[in-house]
Amino acid sequence: MTDRLRRWSRGGIAALVLLALAYVCWRVAAALAxxxxxxxxxxxxxxxxxPAVSWLHRRRVPRALSAGLVLLTSLALLGGMLAFTVDALVSGAGGIGAALRDAVVATRDWLVHGPLSLSEPQIDAAVDNLLSLVTGQTERILGGATATAAAVGTALAGVVxxxxxxxxxxYDGDRLWRNAVQIVPESVRERVDQTGRRVFHALSGFTRATLAVAVVDAVAIGAGLAIIGVPMAIPLTSLVFLGAFVPYAGAFVAGCAAVLVALVTGGPVSALLVLALTVAVQELEGDVLQPFLLGRVVRLHPLTVIVAVATGVVLAGVVGALFAVPVVLTAREIWHREDGDHGADRTAESDTARADDARSAVG
Structure with missing residues (x-):
């Protein structure tokens, strides 16, 4: 009994030390965010x-030039998509505003002359309260302009x-990693090197699979919006594409924006059709795309992904949602690496093969 209590006490102390370290790391990360x-x-x-850089490098394109070409091409594609989306949203904002005003008038008439038979003074009082609420928030919005400008400046610095x-x-990721590994003690250097390369390999598979899922989600919802006749189908498709980088939940949340636009511009029938389309694409993602594309790489249960994303949102908002799954993947690879050292189900041959794949990927 004494030995058992002693083991429990050591385990409790270790758990407290880990929690303290996690708290310190969290505070440092928040300060250096x-x-x-x-x-x-x-x-x-x-x-x-x-993979694109390695493909060019294997065809005798210098590594520096390969990295520059891939970076510039990616920036051009992403910048063009964002510029097109913003332009379409701005150009279509007038039509959406007019449709919203018509919807408000139609709703007011239905509340007065419909089955509810509300009195006009009640409706006018509700409208006045809404206008007062909006007017009251205007000062706060204007007062936050300076903070917003500072946030934009910080964001631009972060982008650079x-x-x-x-x-x-x-261009030089392999040498940077080798230099970083030299910092750790020599006794664990090889283990840290293999684990880091395996983490990078897992993240590479995750990002490529997520990109494929995002493309399929965007094409499916965009085609459906065009067939239903929802305005601004292309910018809404772009929003779905960007939202799909948050597994499971992102594309659905972006699809809800399309439902609201359809409700304002086309009425309840169009909104229900878009909602059915969004649910169908979400089912396609959850039952087909995620298991076949992400499932083979991520190997995480959907509930684990949802809990991780929700926790990330609570802790760090949109940034937390974006990095939730990569953080879980990294922790899993590190944990399995330690498991493998104590005789877990992973064999040494499979560990070596995956480490070699990751080394060739980075190099």
Whole structure:
């Protein structure tokens, strides 16, 4: 009994030490978020783009030129998509506003002359309260303009840092990693090297599979919106594409924006059709795309993914939702690496093969 209590006490102390370390790491990460988030984005993008760089390098294109070409091409594609989306949203905002006003008038008439038979003074009072609420928030919005400008400046600085780091990750990532590994003690250096390369390999598969899922979601919902006749189908499709980078939930949330646009512009029937389309695409993603594309790479239960995304949203908002699954993947690879050292189900041959694949990927 004494030995058991002693083991429990040691386990409790170890758990407290781990919790303390996790808390310290969290506070440090929060303090350095303006630096760590751009670097984390650069790592994910490097994991996505390294196959293209390696493909060019194998065809005798210099590594520096390969990294520059891939980076510039990716920026051109992403910048063009964002510019087109913003332009379409701005140009279609007038039509959406007119449709929204018509919907408000139609709703008011239905509330007064419909089955509810509300009195006009009641409706007018509700409208006045709504207008007062909007007017009251105007001052707060204007007062936050300075903070918004500061946030935009910080975001631009983060973008520059992320692009700068991304280029060097693509161009010289293997040497940077080797230099980083030299910091750790020699007794665990080989283990850290293999684990880090396996993590990068897992992130590469995750980002490529997520990109494929996002493309399929966007094409399916975009085609459906065009057939139903929802205005601004292309910018809404772009929103679905960007939202799909958050597994399971992102495309559905972006699809709800299309449902609102359909409700305002086309009425309840169009909104129900778009809702049915969004649910159908979500089922396609959950039952077919995620198991076949992401399932083979991520190997995480959907409930685990949803809980991770929800936890990320609570802790860090949109940024947390974006990095939730990569963080879980990284933790799993590290844990399995330690498991393998104690005789878990992974064989040494499979570990070596995956480490070699990751080394060739980075190099």
């Amino acid at each position: 303006a630096v760590l988030i751009p670097l984390a984005v650069a790592v994910l993008l490097a994991a996505l783009l390294w 840092l992320s692009l700068f780091a991304l280029y060097f990750f693509l």
